[in-house]
Amino acid sequence: MELNERKLRILQAIIDEYMGTAEPVGSRVISKKNNLGLSSATIRNEMADLEEMGFLIQPHTSAGRVPSDAAYRYYVNSMMKRYKIGVKTIEQLQLALEQKINQLDSIIKKASHITSALTDYTAFITTPELKINCVKKCELVNLSGGCSLLIIITQAGIVKNKILTLSLDDNSAAVLGEIINKTLCGLCTNDITFDIIQSMQNEISDKLHLPPKALINILDFVYEAIEELDDTDIYIENAKSILKYNDIEKAQKMFTFLEDKKNLKKLIKSDSDDKVNIKIGSENEVEELKDCSLVTVNYSLNNKTAGHLGVIGPKRMNYAKVVASLDCISKYIDKILYQLYIGESEE
Amino acid sequence: MELNERKLRILQAIIDEYMGTAEPVGSRVISKKNNLGLSSATIRNEMADLEEMGFLIQPHTSAGRVPSDAAYRYYVNSMMKRYKIGVKTIEQLQLALEQKINQLDSIIKKASHITSALTDYTAFITTPELKINCVKKCELVNLSGGCSLLIIITQAGIVKNKILTLSLDDNSAAVLGEIINKTLCGLCTNDITFDIIQSMQNEISDKLHLPPKALINILDFVYEAIEELDDTDIYIENAKSILKYNDIEKAQKMFTFLEDKKNLKKLIKSDSDDKVNIKIGSENEVEELKDCSLVTVNYSLNNKTAGHLGVIGPKRMNYAKVVASLDCISKYIDKILYQLYIGESEE
DNA sequence: TGTTAGCACTCAATAAATGTGAGTGCTAAA
DNA sequence: TTTAGCACTCACATTTATTGAGTGCTAACA
Numbered sequence: 001m002e003l004n005e006r007k008l009r010i011l012q013a014i015i016d017e018y019m020g021t022a023e024p025v026g027s028r029v030i031s032k033k034n035n036l037g038l039s040s041a042t043i044r045n046e047m048a049d050l051e052e053m054g055f056l057i058q059p060h061t062s063a064g065r066v067p068s069d070a071a072y073r074y075y076v077n078s079m080m081k082r083y084k085i086g087v088k089t090i091e092q093l094q095l096a097l098e099q100k101i102n103q104l105d106s107i108i109k110k111a112s113h114i115t116s117a118l119t120d121y122t123a124f125i126t127t128p129e130l131k132i133n134c135v136k137k138c139e140l141v142n143l144s145g146g147c148s149l150l151i152i153i154t155q156a157g158i159v160k161n162k163i164l165t166l167s168l169d170d171n172s173a174a175v176l177g178e179i180i181n182k183t184l185c186g187l188c189t190n191d192i193t194f195d196i197i198q199s200m201q202n203e204i205s206d207k208l209h210l211p212p213k214a215l216i217n218i219l220d221f222v223y224e225a226i227e228e229l230d231d232t233d234i235y236i237e238n239a240k241s242i243l244k245y246n247d248i249e250k251a252q253k254m255f256t257f258l259e260d261k262k263n264l265k266k267l268i269k270s271d272s273d274d275k276v277n278i279k280i281g282s283e284n285e286v287e288e289l290k291d292c293s294l295v296t297v298n299y300s301l302n303n304k305t306a307g308h309l310g311v312i313g314p315k316r317m318n319y320a321k322v323v324a325s326l327d328c329i330s331k332y333i334d335k336i337l338y339q340l341y342i343g344e345s346e347e
Numbered sequence: 348m349e350l351n352e353r354k355l356r357i358l359q360a361i362i363d364e365y366m367g368t369a370e371p372v373g374s375r376v377i378s379k380k381n382n383l384g385l386s387s388a389t390i391r392n393e394m395a396d397l398e399e400m401g402f403l404i405q406p407h408t409s410a411g412r413v414p415s416d417a418a419y420r421y422y423v424n425s426m427m428k429r430y431k432i433g434v435k436t437i438e439q440l441q442l443a444l445e446q447k448i449n450q451l452d453s454i455i456k457k458a459s460h461i462t463s464a465l466t467d468y469t470a471f472i473t474t475p476e477l478k479i480n481c482v483k484k485c486e487l488v489n490l491s492g493g494c495s496l497l498i499i500i501t502q503a504g505i506v507k508n509k510i511l512t513l514s515l516d517d518n519s520a521a522v523l524g525e526i527i528n529k530t531l532c533g534l535c536t537n538d539i540t541f542d543i544i545q546s547m548q549n550e551i552s553d554k555l556h557l558p559p560k561a562l563i564n565i566l567d568f569v570y571e572a573i574e575e576l577d578d579t580d581i582y583i584e585n586a587k588s589i590l591k592y593n594d595i596e597k598a599q600k601m602f603t604f605l606e607d608k609k610n611l612k613k614l615i616k617s618d619s620d621d622k623v624n625i626k627i628g629s630e631n632e633v634e635e636l637k638d639c640s641l642v643t644v645n646y647s648l649n650n651k652t653a654g655h656l657g658v659i660g661p662k663r664m665n666y667a668k669v670v671a672s673l674d675c676i677s678k679y680i681d682k683i684l685y686q687l688y689i690g691e692s693e694e
Numbered sequence: 695t696g697t698t699a700g701c702a703c704t705c706a707a708t709a710a711a712t713g714t715g716a717g718t719g720c721t722a723a724a
Numbered sequence: 725t726t727t728a729g730c731a732c733t734c735a736c737a738t739t740t741a742t743t744g745a746g747t748g749c750t751a752a753c754a
Contacts (some may be wrong), residue, residue, distance in 0.1 A: 026746055039698050044747070062705045062746045102494065102510035143504045144688060151498065151506060157490045159498060161506040163687070165452065240602035248590055255587035323450055340510070341491060373717050386727050391718070409717045409734045 001053055004012035008079065009036060011037065011055055015067050015075050019316045022245075022340045038338035069281040069315065072293070076278055076319050079095030080129050085328055089118070098330050102340065104128070104158070109235055111309065111333055116238035121313035122258075126265060127233045128299070128306035130156055133189040135226075140177030142170045150180070150225055154189075156341045162225045166217065170210050179203050180222060189229050197223045232307065234261050234268075251290075254312075257288040268296055268308040276323045281315045293317055297326040299333040301341060309333070348396055355426065356383060357393050358402055358439045362414050362422050366663045369592075371411030372638050401596050415629040416662065419640070423625055430667035432675055436465065440554070444679050450685070451505070456582055458656065465672045468660035469605075473612060475646070475653035475684065476547055477503055480536040482573075489525030497527070497572055501536075503688045506610035509572045513564065526550050527569060529643045536576050544570050579654065581608050581615075592661035597638075601659075604635040615643055615655040623670045628662045640664055644673040646680040648688060656680070 003011075013034045015023045027043040030036070036043075047065055050056045055071040067075070075252050084203075093114055100106035108127050115123035136154040139150045146167040168176065184192060197219050203214060236258055244249045258264065267286060268272045279294040291313070296310035309330055311322050350358075360381045364372045374390040382392075395411055397403045402418040414422070440461055446506040447453035455474050462470035479613070481540045488496045493514040501612075515523065530547050531539060542658070544566050552562060583605055589598045603612065614633060626641040643657035656677055657670050 018681055024746085028746080039747095041698050041700090041748095042696085045697090048748080058747085060705065060746095061748095062703085062744090064746065101510055104510075113684065136490070139486070140502050141504075143483070144502050147504060147687065149500060149504045149506070151500070153488050153496060153498070153508075155491050157488075157494060157496045157508075157510050161500075161504075161510040163504050164526070238597060240606075243595055243599055243602075248595060252587060252590055255590075259587075298351065371717090375717080387717095388719095388727050389725085392726090395719080405718085407734065408713090408719095409732085411717065444731090 001049055002248070003053065006036075006038075007046055010032070010043060011050055011067075012075070012079055014047075014050075014056065014065065015071060015079075018067055019148065019318060020314060021052055022314075024059055026064035029064070048174075056193045057231075057312055059104060062291040064126075065126060067316070069283065072280045072319075073283070076280070079322075080320050083318075083324040088264075090328065091334065093118075093329065097336060098209060104340070107333070107336055107340075109237075109305075111329055112235045115309060115311060115325060115329055116241070118329075119243050119311050119313065119315060119317075119322050120238075121311050122239050122307070123237045123269070123311050124258075124264065125235050125237075125309045126268065128301065129230060129232045130154075130158070130306060130316050130341075132156075133158065133229055135184045135187050135189070135192075137183040138177060138296075140173045141181065142168050142173040148173050150177075150222065152225055154228060154229065158229065160229045162221070162228070164218070164221050165194070166214060175207055176204060178217075179207070184222075184226070184318040189226055189296055192223075194219075194223055194224050196345070197226075200323065206254050232265070233266055241313075253288050257286070258295050268292070268310055274298060274300075276326050278323070291315060293319075295319070295322050295326060299329045299330040299337070301334070306337065307333075348400055350400065350402075353385075354393055355450075356381070356398060357390060358397055358414075359426055360417060361394075361412065362418060362426075362432075365414055366665060369661075370662060371406055371413050373411035374412070377567070378398065384612055414433065414663070416630065419662055419666070420630070422665070423627070427667050427670075430656070430665075430671040432671050437675065439543075439673075440465075440676065440679065446615045446682060454680070454683055455633065455654075456584075459582045459584040462656060462658060462672060463588070465676075466658050466664075467585075468588050468658050468664060468669070469586050470584045470658050471605075471611065471615070471658045472582050473615065473654040474582075475648065476504070476577060476579045477501075477648060477653060477688075478651055479503075479649065480505065480576055481533050482531045482536070482539075484522050485524060485528040485531050486517075487520045487527065488641045489515050491521040495520055496565055496622075497524075499572055499576060500530070501576065505576065507565055507572055509568070509575070513561060513570050521555055522606070523551065523565070524559065526554070531569075531573070539570075539573050541566075543568055543639070544573075581612055583611075588660075600635050601639075614641070615657055620649075621645060623668065623673050638662060640666075642666070642669050642673060644677045646677040646684070646685045648681070653684065664679070 010030060013030050014025045017029060017033070026048055027040040031038055031040040034116040047056060051058060051065065055068055055074065056065040057068050059066060096114055097107060097110055100110055105127070108125055112123045135152060136152045136155045139151045141151065143149050143163070146165065147167050148164045148166050150162050150164055177202055183196065185213050201215065201219065204210070204218070224319055239255060239258055242254050246254060276295060276297045281291055281293065284290060284292070284294055292312055293315045294310060295313055298308055300304045300306050309326060311326065313322065357377060360377050361372045364376060364380070374394055377519045378387040378390050380383055386632045394403060398405060398412065402415055402421065403412040404415050406413060443461055444454060444457055447457055451655040452474070455472055459470045459472040482499060485497045488498065490496050490510070493512065496510045496513050497509050497511055497512050526547055530543065534543070546568065548562065551557070551565070584606055586602060587599050593601060623642060623644045628638055628640065631637060631639070631641055639659055640656060640662045642656055643660055645652045645655055647653050655675060658673065660669065
């Protein structure tokens with residue numbers, strides 16, 4: 001059977017209707033609302049065909065029909081029209097994001113907030129994984145209570161601080177800090193191996209008199225700090241919107257799923273080309289998402305993927321709008337990251 | 348009418364039963380399960396009295412009875428037995444908290460996690476507001492892309508970093524940083540007025556050649572950073588447990604309420620004596636919490652309230668357990684904060 | 695040959711009728 | 725004062741009827 005022009009228009013109409021009402025769509029509604037100039041009987045015949053072809057599903061004999069995952073997939077691939085985001089929305093978005101321009105974390109949080117506000121669904125975003133984290137400065141500060149604070153600052157302005165439970169006087173702390181700084185400054189985190197860290201060993205034991213165990217602790221500690229510098233976090237916004245399209249039990253399962261951030265990160269990273277990526281219902285490998293859709297997009301710095309942004313919603317979400325929103329927001333993030341980390345201001 | 352011994356025992360039994368089943372409690376159940384040696388008819392009479400006295404509520408004529416807010420209040424004030432937390436639980440708790448001992452944020456997050464795990468309800472915690480935030484060191488680092496990074500480290504090891512969109516070369520950044528450091532080092536954030544910040548003005552313009560507007564920006568910026576140092580955050584854990592004792596609509600309202608962290612902070616801070624504080628149902632001023640109970644406790648550093656920790660759950664929660672858990676966890680936090688910020692190790 | 699009016703049929707959802715049982719209050723006897 | 729006994733209440737569950745939106749099929753029509 002061929003998916004001809006008319007079938008397509010009917011399928012389109014059914015999807016549109018279902019996105020709006022979330023109720024199974026009957027032949028009469030289609031025949032009346034859309035001026036296809038066809039009676040309900042004809043539509044019925046076509047709908048029977050579309051069902052046979054796998055695009056429609058009938059919940060029960062006397063109900064209307066609901067688009068299948070395949071229908072959404074076809075819609076997304078071939079039928080979806082470009083959604084144009086309103087000028088006002090863009091202005092607001094711009095304003096909101098640029099207000100917080102010099103706090104990385106705030107930008108990321110804000111971006112997920114805006115995404116969920118724009119789409120009305122659950123949004124999530126990972127903090128950037130800057131593959132070019134270059135150490136700009138290291139410092140060790142002596143604190144009260146027998147602790148010292150290691151601070152590592154990267155070229156991009158990311159600050160990692162970590163408390164070391166080791167008592168040093170102000171002077172030793174400064175000396176040790178200077179050794180660490182000298183060794184790591186200018187290096188990229190990727191290039192910092194444990195060997196490099198260990199190379200400080202002699203100098204440290206020369207200049208400071210530390211028990212061997214403390215020395216090893218310090219080296220491990222520095223290495224950990226460097227590793228943690230590349231850690232990414234993930235923010236979830238508006239999880240409660242799940243309640244709008246799920247019953248309590250499913251919602252609870254979803255919430256539980258969203259709590260496991262490690263899994264979530266894996267999920268998002270799986271697809272990483274440059275465009276907006278859509279996974280519809282059963283296309284999701286994760287059981288909990290089988291009747292949701294997941295729309296994700298990357299944001300980048302220097303043409304390299306830096307992080308991920310996405311939306312979880314019902315399969316009948318307004319894909320066009322979600323895609324356009326994600327596209328737009330990710331581009332803004334790109335721009336802001338660029339301004340923040342590379343160029344002064346490109347305009 | 349007098350709330351005599353027998354009435355009390357019956358009330359106790361009803362509350363116990365209702366906490367377990369969440370179903371209205373009938374006279375037969377009480378007569379059978381508790382060996383009060385009384386028939387259901389007698390219990391019935393007593394229950395009628397207790398209802399008249401405002402301790403019980405009958406959802407409808409042919410239903411059992413449910414404890415009123417007043418009953419819970421009475422229970423909490425006068426009847427509640429001390430709950431003893433299991434040794435194993437304490438050990439686990441200790442292990443979990445001490446594992447992350449040198450990361451303030453992690454401790455706080457972990458504490459809320461443990462609280463919700465222990466009680467099975469929604470937990471929340473504020474990050475500490477350390478009223479003795481003493482500046483240990485300030486630093487200004489020049490970044491790529493025309494930005495500079497101001498870093499302020501406190502005696503307690505809190506690090507505040509903030510990006511300033513001002514292009515400085517490495518040297519000017521160092522000079523400016525040194526001026527800021529000299530001015531603020533050793534001062535407590537409470538004592539840092541804008542006047543103090545402004546006192547740097549002359550020295551800065553002497554040593555660096557900056558346009559007047561940039562100078563003002565810098566001063567404002569430093570002041571902001573100092574103010575933000577005292578900002579507290581609030582973490583919420585296991586919000587999804589609200590679904591266990593609320594219908595979807597109420598749950599949604601609760602979620603929305605929990606999103607407004609400012610309001611939430613206000614709520615928690617309202618009561619601030621040293622003991623565990625309980626607000627039952629209508630005792631809560633906030634509409635959304637009228638049929639929940641809110642149990643909060645402070646944690647402190649140096650005998651001064653530093654932050655707040657709490658649980659939101661149904662009115663029929665196991666108050667004894669929640670109170671004991673909060674009490675225990677808050678004391679652990681006290682201990683860890685003390686170790687971290689003041690003494691080496693008190694043992 | 696494609697379209698459509700018409701009709702019998704299906705079945706979820708809603709409403710109405712009915713039964714069940716856990717719970718009550720009251721009374722009268724122990 | 726306690727309690728057995730009984731009539732009464734009323735939410736909840738179960739059954740039964742009603743409704744109506746939707747279908748598929750057929751036969752007539754353009």
